[in-house]
Ligand SMILES: NC(=O)c1ccc[n+]([C@@H]2O[C@H](COP(=O)([O-])OP(=O)(O)OC[C@H]3O[C@@H](n4cnc5c(N)ncnc54)[C@H](O)[C@@H]3O)[C@@H](O)[C@H]2O)c1
């Protein structure tokens with residue numbers, strides 16, 4: 001018997017991790033890991049909770065639908081909860097599902113309906129007397145956001161239904177809102193040209209669009225809808241799901257005609273195999289198929305778990321792999337000089353998109369794969385994540401090919417590259433004048449989490465850099481309307497907006513300015529800690545490396561990097577020019593700034609002694625991220641954060657009330673940035689499409705976001 005303490009620990013770690021991933025996924029439209037990995041973690045938690053139900057935390061992600069509601073829209077209660085779907089990647093699991101259904105129906109005959117699983121945003125629509133009256137998102141499954149005016153802009157969605165056969169006076173339709181693939185590709189092409197980060201997938205794009213407040217903008221985005229379920233207060237309107245689908249179609253609702261009624265598991269598997277490749281010809285992203293028991297009475301007999309129906313399951317297709325030729329390796333230079341190799345491939349269709357580039361991470365990986373130009377390589381792509389090369393087809397290796405020689409000089413400025421001991425990346429040390437480094441630093445300076453200059457996005461500042469209008473952040477403050485007049489694509493209004501934005505950025509607090517300087521390893525959290533500790537840039541730059549290293553959260557590596565930065569004359573000069581421009585280089589007020597609202601709606605009790613942070617620091621972290629500290633343990637409490645030497649009474653009470661008990665590490669895991677070594681910079685440099693910055697202006701990763709991908713179904 002394994003140690004129950006370690007199981008309890010694993011359960012609480014998994015719980016916190018999954019809560020965090022759900023938050024990122026539904027609120028911010030960010031997938032930190034591929035779906036398949038997420039599903040594995042969830043399956044592990046389910047398995048542990050099954051064996052140790054007494055250790056399961058209240059609120060467990062195995063019991064809850066992932067999304068929540070936002071503050072931007074009115075909300076409404078769902079008449080019938082909008083649940084999730086159990087899912088699997090294996091045919092063996094489908095056999096088990098079939099077995100369970102068979103048992104549940106006690107040998108009665110039954111049929112399935114197989115449908116494509118559209119990868120968009122779940123929507124509940126109400127029709128009254130044939131008129132569309134309401135559109136509500138899944139939200140937390142019980143309540144959702146009322147987004148009727150946005151939904152009304154969807155062109156293939158009828159506002160009035162056809163009357164034959166007569167629709168019931170009131171009913172609900174559920175379905176998926178999505179962005180057609182060609183529209184998505186257009187959008188990304190545009191973004192690429194503008195130098196903006198690409199949207200990871202059509203689901204993010206659809207979800208971001210639906211969260212917009214301005215329906216006119218939503219209308220311009222060409223969203224579409226597919227209906228896949230019918231619900232009504234009147235029972236027995238239809239005998240079966242398939243009959244309902246036909247009626248929906250007759251009323252004029254868009255129903256994808258890809259569905260099929262299957263009378264055996266063999267037919268279901270055949271459907272799965274048929275669509276495995278063919279689905280990429282559809283104009284909509286799909287990530288699997290949904291299998292539902294057809295007969296409504298049988299559905300009712302089978303019922304639901306807390307989270308999903310027992311009469312349906314989703315089969316998800318595994319990450320797509322392909323084989324194509326490696327033509328070239330391109331070397332990108334990032335903000336801190338790190339050189340990232342990117343493979344340029346003969347275009348290959350993979351997971352519904354055309355893949356032309358794949359990440360190679362670093363020189364070690366090229367060597368490990370023994371890659372050669374002209375090789376046929378295997379490329380893999382999960383739903384979201386940037387494609388990667390997983391191997392070489394040695395049988396197709398061109399004759400006389402030579403291992404790829406990693407460059408010894410910077411591809412942009414020619415400076416010999418360095419590879420400090422132990423690091424994976426080669427670096428261009430010419431941080432003072434290597435053009436891509438300068439440009440990336442400017443982009444970082446104006447980015448949302450740094451100075452967030454209105455009217456001056458990454459794309460514009462990049463253009464200014466190319467035109468030699470700006471070289472360093474200080475040059476931004478020398479821009480004037482005269483200097484900008486006459487530039488292409490920059491009207492009078494934009495110029496005024498930009499100048500106002502630059503002016504407003506002088507009010508941005510010191511910690512964000514410090515972050516904006518783009519000093520290696522000084523990420524958001526470290527910048528905050530340093531600003532809080534030293535209060536002024538002068539005090540900070542006067543500190544020695546050992547002094548810096550003594551600040552909580554600031555390790556030796558960060559300290560060395562900062563101290564080295566401070567010794568450069570050009571950096572000192574930059575600071576003086578920013579000072580002269582009026583940029584905040586010292587903390588002013590006392591009140592701690594909100595950093596995020598990742599913990600909004602959550603309450604915490606801290607108890608015991610903590611290892612990594614003082615209790616005060618943890619309290620501050622929680623409040624800065626929107627959470628609340630309360631004194632006593634009640635049923636409503638979201639989490640008890642247990643430190644060393646926590647009193648047994650507290651633990652007992654929390655256990656009794658089923659309040660999840662989490663560790664300091666679990667808490668920190670919910671607040672990204674609080675634990676990461678700030679070399680997360682490296683990941684950003686690679687320009688990943690999974691990058692948190694991937695959804696800027698046009699698709700705000702809404703601070704108080706709304707559910708992205710949602711499950712509905714009934
Ligand atoms: N990568 C991550 O970090 C991360 C985090 C959270 C969730 N996820 C992914 O999201 C999934 C869970 O999301 P979910 O709860 O929204 O469930 P889901 O997406 O797996 O399944 C339910 C959804 O399928 C949709 N759907 C599409 N076609 C349908 C059809 N024909 N019939 C019925 N429903 C149909 C519905 O909108 C419903 O919302 C997980 O399986 C995981 O892969 C990933």
Ligand SMILES: [Zn+2]
Pocket residue numbers: 333410411412413414415428429430434435
């Ligand atoms: Zn260089």
